[in-house]
Amino acid sequence: MSFVEFNEKLVELRIKAEDKETVIKILSDKLLAEGFVKDSFFENVLKREEVFPTGLPTIIPMAICHTESEHVHSSAIAFGTVTSPVAFQEMGTPERTVMAEMVFVIALKNPKDQVPWLQKMMTVFKDEEILSTIRNATDVSEVVRYLNEVFD
Amino acid sequence: MAKKSLTVLAVCGSGVVSSSMIEQKLTDILGSVANVKVIGLLPTSVKTYVERGDIDFVVTTSPIVDKIDVPVVKGVALLTGFGEDECIAEIKQVAEEILANK
Incomplete structure (x- = not known):
């Protein structure tokens, strides 16, 4: 089922x-270095974050940053945790701040194909x-294996 | 009696990512009372779509600036789980009122 593998x-x-x-x-x-996105990706993720923020006040707060597929070569997902929470604005309620403890940067080429995912x-x-x-998590290969299991 | 139909706009900043996430959820919530059709859309396209007609209500994860004539439910709670029960209750209530008048 997992169309976008963690790596x-x-x-x-x-x-x-x-x-x-x-x-x-x-x-x-990282997405750029591995050839998944174009040079324009970062700038456009930031730009989009200003207009449509993606901070989510989940049990452990997170952000799910993304942008239009024109800045993407092929679908991939990057994941990061932080040593101390980082401020994002909240999805749907931009006047609220979410202190994110983890961040997913999602690059989707054909988002409609990724609906089940x-x-x-x-x-x-x-x-x-x-x-x-x-x-x-403290070990990259362990967390990647774990993420691919839970998303499978 | 055949199930009535509901057409719902699922709106998010990309028109795809969080709207896709809530699409299945809407079908789960409303599938027993209606045939649900969900259309994923950008906030800026909502007004045009609603004015074209046949849209029953909107669930959104982005603020919608335009004034529109159908009910709008905020759907971020469906993603986070916080306030999810209240959000589901609101969606059901909005849907029931619409179905009662169809």
């Missing part, structure tokens, strides 16, 4: 960052055990 090269744990730009940049650069993601967001496992 060790697209994960960075315990990022030291003061702001969301830094986290998004680190994760976008996106729906699976929604159930994962509500699972406290899964969220705390990935938030507390």
Whole structure:
């Protein structure tokens, strides 16, 4: 079922960052280095975050940054955790701030094809055990294996 | 009696990502009372779509600036799980009122 596999090269744990730009940049650069996205991706994720923020006040707060598929070569997902929570604005209520403890940067080429995967993601967001496992992860290969299992 | 139909707009900033996430949820919530058709859309396209007619209500994860004539339910709670029961109750209530008048 998993159309978008997690990949060790697209994960960075315990990022030291003061702001969301830094986290998004680190994760976008990984997607760029692996050839999944275009040069324009990072800038457009940020731009979109200003207009349609993606902070979610989930059990462990997170952000699910993304942008239009024109900035994407092929679908992939990058994931990062931070050493201290980073401020994002809340999806649907931009005047509220979410202190995100983990960030997904999602690059989708044909989003309609990923609908079941996106729906699976929604159930994962509500699972406290899964969220705390990935938030507390210290080993990249372990967390990638775990994420691919829970999304399978 | 045949089930009545509901057409719901699922709106999010990309028109795809969180609207796809809530699409299945809407079918789960309303599938027993109606044939549900969900259309994923960008906030800026909502007004045009609603004015064209046949849209029963809107569930959105993005603020909609335009004034529109159908009920709008905020759907972020469906993603986070917080306030989800209240959100589901609101969706059911909105749907029941619409179905009662069809």
